[in-house]
Amino acid sequence: MAVNQFSDISRDLYNQIKYIENLVKGDLFKEADKLLSTAEKTCGNLESMMTPDNRLQSHIISNRRQEIDWLHKDIQQGLIKKQSKPVKKRKVK
Secondary structure, three states, X not given: OHHHHHHHHHHHHHHHHHHHHHXXXXXXXXXXXXXXXXXHHHHHHHHHOOOXXXXXXXXXXXXXXXXXXXXXXXXXXXXXXXXXXXXXXXOOO
């Protein structure tokens, strides 16, 4: 039973991460930032489901944590860049 739950949560987390990656690619950083906290919670849930001393599960969790860290950095950089874009002024004719 626990293996199936781990698998289901792992698949759900993978799908969340891919969706967030697509938001980042589309420059939707605020939406991605909101969903990233949910992915972090899901990763915590996945970690709590882990069987002790299971190397495969440990590897899966560490990979997902790394992906979440990368997304967090990408989102922060995107939010900074979006805020610092200069405003284009219309030319007066």
